[in-house]
Amino acid sequence: MTEIVVEISRWAIPIILLLIPVYGYLRGVPVYETFVTGAEDGFKVAVKIIPFLVGMLVAIGVFRASGAMDLFAGVLNPVLQLIGVPGEILPLALMRPLSGGGALGIAAELIGSYGPDSFIGRLASVMQGSTDTTFYVLTVYFGSVGVRRYRYALALGLLSDISSLMAAIAICQIMFG
Amino acid sequence: MVNLIWLLMLVAGIVVAGLNGNIEIVTRAALEAAQNAVTLSFELIGLMAMWLGLLKIAEEAGIVSLLAKILRPLTNYLFPEIPRNHPATGSIIMNLSANILGLGNAATPFGLKAMQEMQSLNKKPDEATPAMCTFLALNTGCFTLIPATIIGVRAAANSTDPAIVVGPTIIATGFSMIMAIIFDRLFRRIYNGRRG
Known part of the structure; x- marks a missing residue:
């Protein structure tokens, strides 16, 4: 396989x-x-998304580096414990929609320290593989055509992220738990 | 919603850094992120050019329209406002195929092409259309056959079975794609009450 x-x-x-x-x-x-x-089109599109990307990455960068994200994870942790989700996985769940590189870093770190064949290692792998960087995708895709008003796109993207996260947790608990 | 989340991330970050006594971290993170954004978009130029070049060959050779024809019942259902035979359909299909195969770097160029073509149908150019929202929901909640990157990470960490996560990923992404379609239908109904 x-x-x-x-x-x-x-x-x-x-x-x-x-x-x-x-x-x-x-x-x-x-x-x-x-x-x-x-x-030919490659250059034009890349230049057009710069302002959108700068705006989004600056906010995400400040949120992460300041420790605000970890604080937020600490608040959410007890809720997740109730449904049997290990708290170690939470930073990955929060990072996943914000930054692809950041999330991959956390996933690799979890896989490294708990082992790729541990429950946490497998759950981290499935989560990383099954969700997407919603904020990045929205920023780049809408930015490339100059759309500034996203209407319900962000809510829709985040809802679909949450459902794949839930599905990943449930499936890992059934198969590997 | 995006305005509020953007503001909240900035405010929360600055307040937390201030309370922790390391406010200088905000300055560094903000400046670094701004430079990163430019580096990222410049890295996209080469990838965009390569995949858009291949896409053009695929279009001229009739591969894209063939795929679009086969999948028309599905795209008609998901994107009722995109006219038949519109080039947007072909780009949407190429983007979703790349996503399914785990070819992230090909998915973005195809996706941006699809956005351009959907934008040509947009009557209010600064506002997202329902078709764009559907497309982005499918994109972020896309069915994935091969999560290539994470298999690589697992193999590098000496896993006894790096690909064991493929099955669960297929199930989880299949579920999330169905949920994305259901949520999309709900939002369409709530937001415009239009048919579809």
């Missing part, structure tokens, strides 16, 4: 890089010229 999955993820990008241009060439597409035309 492990080997198959690892092989698939090693080969995925090379295969895409092979199949699309070869198929395109066979269909008569001038592949290099088309690639360059498509690639």
Whole structure:
């Protein structure tokens, strides 16, 4: 099982890089010229998201570095203990929607110190793999088209984060608990 | 909501740092984050260019429209306001496929392309459309087949079975995708009472 999955993820990008241009060439597409035309947009989009990203990352950075996030985790901890969730996992749950790199760091740290095959190590892995960096995705995606009013998108994204978090906890308790 | 959360993160951070007597940490964190944001977006340029180039070939070769045709019943249900044969559908499908395969760095360029195309249908350009909200909900709660990064981390930590988390991840993300679709329908109803 492990080997198959690892092989698939090693080969995925090379295969895409092979199949699309070869198929395109066979269909008569001038592949290099088309690639360059498509690639032109990359710069414009990246520059456009800068103000949005600066705004969001500054707030997240201050919230994290000041210790306010850890304080918030301490307040939530007793609630989670009630439903049998180890408190060690809480910083990861809070970090996950805010920062992908930050969350991966916490997950790697949990896996390292409790062991990859411990309950906490497995739960951290499933949580990291099953949720997304909602704030980052919203900031970048809306920023790239200049949308400033998100309407209900943030509430929707966070609700879906919470449900995948709950699902990850329940499944790990059933399978590994 | 985003205004309030943004303000709360700043206020809570500054108050806590002040009470703990290390207010200088706020200055450092803020300046570092601002620079990081620029580094991050510049790192995106190369990735964006590469994947958008490949996407263009896939479009010209008819791969994208073929995929869009196969998945049309699903996209019609999820995005009732996107007209048939609109290019947005193809980009949405490419983005979700990349997410499902765990190809995070391809998902973002495809997703931003989808946003541009949905923006072309937007009558109030500074406000999110229902289609955009649905798309982002699907994106953050997306079904994942291969959580590649975390398998790598587990393997590096000498796990006896790094891929044991694949099954639970598939179940958890399948559940969250269904929940995202249900929540999205609810919000659509609450916010505009429109059909769909």
